[in-house]
Amino acid sequence: MATPPARKAILDLYASTLRTSKSFSSYNFRTYFVRRTEDTFRGIQAEQDPIKLSHAYNEAVKELSVLKRCAVMNQLYGGARLAVEEQSEVRT
Numbered sequence: 001m002a003t004p005p006a007r008k009a010i011l012d013l014y015a016s017t018l019r020t021s022k023s024f025s026s027y028n029f030r031t032y033f034v035r036r037t038e039d040t041f042r043g044i045q046a047e048q049d050p051i052k053l054s055h056a057y058n059e060a061v062k063e064l065s066v067l068k069r070c071a072v073m074n075q076l077y078g079g080a081r082l083a084v085e086e087q088s089e090v091r092t
Contacts, residue, residue: 004050005057013057014041017064023071025078027085033067 014037021033040060047053 004053010041010044010057013060013064017041017060017067020064020067020071024074026074027082029070029074 017037017040018034021037022030024030024033040056040063044053044056044060047056
């Protein structure tokens, strides 16, 4: 029987994933991954079966590593800010 991950481990993974999601420079990617992270962890929170919970946790760990790599690439090649984002003051 698989032992489910501890509550603290799940919360730490959620915080790391959310932090990484918010690090995207592109507005569309950032909002998508924040929303996806929240949906994923709501599903994990509602899960009762320890085997499914362990599987979902392991998948979230794998997704976090991919998300970190994608965030770095997005920061390197990110474009201009969109009109819907807060604009920083232009220094002259």
